[in-house]
Amino acid sequence: MQTAVLDNVDSEDPVELPRDVPGFDLFLELHQGRTYWCGVWLGGCGGRLIARRCTDKICHFAHVPNAGAPDSLCRRMSTRPSGSGSADHLYIKRAVTGWMAHGGLRGEARIAQDPTGEMRIGAQVTAEPSGYEPLRFVLDRAALPDPGEVPADTILGPGIDADPRILHEQGYVHRVRCIPDGVHRKVQIGTEHSNGTFDWYDFVAGTVGLDPHGLSTPAVEEIRRRRTQTVPIGVHAQDLIAKKITAAAPSPSFAATSAQPTDHTALVDALRTALADGVSVTRLQHSLDLLEAATRQGATAEENDLMRQASDELLRMRRGVGAQTPVPVPTSRSRKPRRLPALAPDRASARKPGNAAALHAPREQPRRATFEGDGLTQDSLRSAATAIRGALKKTAREQTTTTWATLKRQLGTALPRMTAAERVDVLIRVDQQTPKDQPLLSSLIAAGDPSLTAAYREIAAALGLDAPEDDDGLRDVLEADVQQVHLHWSRP
Template sequence: MEAIELDDFRAHHAGQTYWCGVWLGGCGHQLFTKLYTDRACHFAHGPDPEHTSTCARKAAGVSSADHLYIKQGLLAWMTDQDVTATATIPREADGSIGREVFFTPAGRTGLRVMLSESAGSPAPAGEDSAQLVLGPEMASDPDVLLRQGYVNRIQLIPDGTRRRIQVGTERHGGTTEWFDLHEVEFTDAGLTTPAVEEVRRLRTTRRPIGVQVPKAAPQQPRPTVRATSGEMHDFPSPDRADVMAALKQAVSDGRSRTEIRRWLNRAEEVTRGGATAEENGLIRAATDALLRLERAVGLPTPREPTFQERKALQRVQRLLGNLAEGKRLGFPIITPPQRRQLALAAEQASAWLTDAQRAQVQAWQTAPAQSAPAPRAPQPPVRPRPSRIPPVAPRSARFDAAGLADAVRDVLEHAARLGKTVAFADLCAQVKDLGELPESDQVQVLRRVTPTARPRSAKPQRPALLTALITTEAGTMHPIYRQLANHAGHHLPQQADSAWTDTVKILHDRYDNP
C-alpha cells in the first residue's frame, strides 16, 4: 500500500489488532502497521526487547502463502461453477504446513494440490493422477505422462498486491501451457484445460496401427482460385480480416501463449480453403512465436516485480479505477495530468499488466481529454469574507484529487517549516483549481493530505492532521478542519480552540529543523 492508502486502511479498521498467522509459519505474536513515504508500507512485529519471538515467517518469501491463495481461489472458482466443496490444509509431522491442499467437492472425486514433496506424502499414481495437481517445481511421473498424456500443474503469479492462480497442462515432451482460472473447467475427471481437451481429442481420434480403413470415394475436382494479397475468392469465414488482424496484433504485442494459440487456431480455420502469401507468412510468424513462448527460447528468467514496478502497477490500478468510477457517474473524460500519469505508470509496469489492463490504458489514451479552461483576467483584491467556504458550481469533469492533495501538502509543509499557518483563501490561490471545486470535493482533496514528517519521540503522541494549519482570514481554526478531524476519528469538542492550538504546535515541532 501507499501511505495514503494505509491511512484509509487504519481509519476503516480502527480498534482492530493483527497477529502473525501460524498458518503462514508465523510466531503468533502481535503485528503493527508501519507507514512510510519512501518505501512500501507493511506489517511489522512489535518491540521485543527480551527476544522471546523466533518467527520463521520473516525469512519466508512471497510464495509462502500460496497454499492460502489456492484454498481461497479454488473454493471461489468451484462456487462459480455451482460445485459445493470444502478444503483442508494438513500439517506435516515436522509441524510445517502449506505443502498440499485437499479439496472435497460434493458428489465428485476429491482434488489434491501438491506444492512440494514430503517424505510422508509421495505423489500418487494410477487412477488418482487425473485428480492430482502439482506445483510448478515438482517432478512429474514419466509413466503418468506416457499413459495419460498430460499432468496438470498450478502456479501463482503477481497481480498487483495479490497473487493470481494459473493452471498449466504439461504434455508428454516437457512443454507446459498455462491458463487463467476462467479458462479452466472442473469436471468428473478433475481440472480440464483447453490443452487437456486437445490431448483427449487427439487420443480418441487417432487410428490404431494396423486397422485398415476403406478409402473414401474421390471428390469431384473443383476449380480453385489462388487469392492475391488484395482480393479474396470463396473463402469460408466472413470475419476473416478481423481474425488475421487480431492474430497480427497478438504476435506484435507479445501477448500470452493462450491468446496467440486461440487466434492461431481461428486463423487456420478461416484459411482452410486457401491463404494468401501474406496470411501464410503471418501464420508462420505466429507459430514461431508460440514455439518460442512454450520452449522459453530467448525469454528472460521469471522474476518478481521490483518495488518501482509494483508501485507503478498500483498507480495504474488506482487511475483506472478512478477513471472507471468517473465514467460510471457520467464523466467519461480524462484530464491531461491523468493521461500523463497513466502513460508513465503503464510504461513502468508494462511487464506486469494484464491484457485487460493494457486494453483499458489504450482506450483511455485515445479518449477525449478535458478542455483547458480559458485564462481568467486578473481580479482585484477582494475584501475578507466570512470563514465559511463560498459555494461554487460543481465542475463538469472529474478532477485529479491525488495531484491536488500533493500540491496542498507541499504548501502546508512549507508553512509548517516556517512555523506559520495558511489562510484558506491563500491556499486556493497557491493550489490551482482547488478554489474552483465545490466544498464536498475540496473536503475530498484535503482528506488525502498526509504529512511526511513523523514524530521524533517513540512515545505515543496524539495524532495531528496537517490540514490543521488551514485557518480563516482572521487566523482562527477553519470550520473545514472540524469535518476533516471528525472523518479521521479525532472528534473535537464543542470549544475546540485549545485542542486545535495544541495540534498546530505539534506540527510546527515536527517540521522544525534545529
C-alpha cells in the first residue's frame, strides 16, 4: 500500500510513500522519528506499518507482522484500494477546514460514517460553514442519494457521473479531485461544463468562494453571468457582451490577480538543465512540479512544450527506458514474454528477452486473428474500441479508474454485449492508437475492474510489453501505470 497516517492509529494526518528509491530515501529523512499506521480513518485495521525500500518493485508500506494474529487480513488489502487516492477524504477534510479558516468562515468538517458498513469510510466528507448550507463532497457512488434527490450544489468526486438534468438546468456541476504534491496530495475544485469540459482551481480562499448557492469558482461566476445577461432587441449581442466585459468590475468573491506578467525564466532554465543532465526521477519531477505550479494560470508555448518533454522523459525513466536510478516498474516487467495466438511476426521478434525496445514496440500492426464464432464483426469491435477510448480519456482526466459495468452505462448501445475474449480484444484495440511513449489507457479499467485485472497481462503482451506473472507484481505495475496515465492526462 502507498498511503498511511502518521504517529498514531487515530491520526488524520495522511502521507503518501514515494515509489522510487531516491524519493523513498528523502521521505525517510524528512520523517525521522515518525511512525506509520494503517489508520482507522483510512478504513484500516489499526496496525502499525513499516516503509519498505525496494529496488525490484515499487517501494511501499507493509504491515508489521502480528504474531498473535498470523492469519488476520487487513480490510484495506482485501476489499479496497490502498494506493494513491485511498486517503483523499482526509486531504479534502483538511483542505476544506483550512479554506474556511482562511476565508473567515466558522464551522467544522466531518467524515461520514455508516455503522451498517454499506458505505465505506471516506465515501463522503461534509463541511458545515456557519450561515450556509452544508457542503457535501461525495467520493463514492454508495454515498449518493436516490436519483433525482442529489442537491445541485453537491461536489462530486472522480468517477461519479453527473446528473444530466442538473448539468442542463444549472449549466455546471461541482467537482473535487486530489493530485500528487510531493508526499501529500493537493485538493482542487473543478467546474464541469454542460459540454463536458472542466476548469480546475486550487482549493484556496480567494479562488474558490462561497455564496448562497454553494461553492463558486471563476468559471461558475462566468456561467451565471452569461445566463442572467439580457440582450435588448436590435442590439448586436457580441457588441453588448464586449462592452459589459470591458466595464465589469472584479468579482467580490475572488482576489484580483495581478496584471504584471511573471518571469518564469529561472524555472524554465532549471527544468531544461535537469532534462539535459539526465538527473534522477525525483529531481526531474521536482523541477517539473515547480514550473507547473508557476504556470497554473497560463503558460507560453515554449513552457508547455518543455513540460510535455519532461513528462514524457519521466514516463520513460519510470518504465525503465533511459532511467538513471533504480525504479520499480522495469524489473517487475522483466519476465520472458509468453506466446500469444496469432501474434504478428514483427511484434513477436521485437519482444525477445533482454530487448529494451520491447517496451516501446510499434502498436499499429494487427495483433490477433478474428475469434471464431464471435458474434461481433471486426467493424463492431473497432467502433466499440473508439467509444471506449474516448470514455477512458474522460476517466483519465477525472483522475480515477472505471469498470466494464460503468463503461456500459456511459456508452449504452455503443458498447454491445461481448464475450470475455472479445473484451480483451477490444481493449487491445483501444491502446493500438496510444503512442509508444505513453502509458496504456486500458490500465484504468484493469485496475478498477477485478474481472479484467488478470487480462492486463494479455493486453500488455499483445502490445509489446511484459507484465509480471505473480499477482502482487501485477498490482504494482498496474498502480504505477494508472499513476502515469493520470499524470499524462492531468495536463491541458
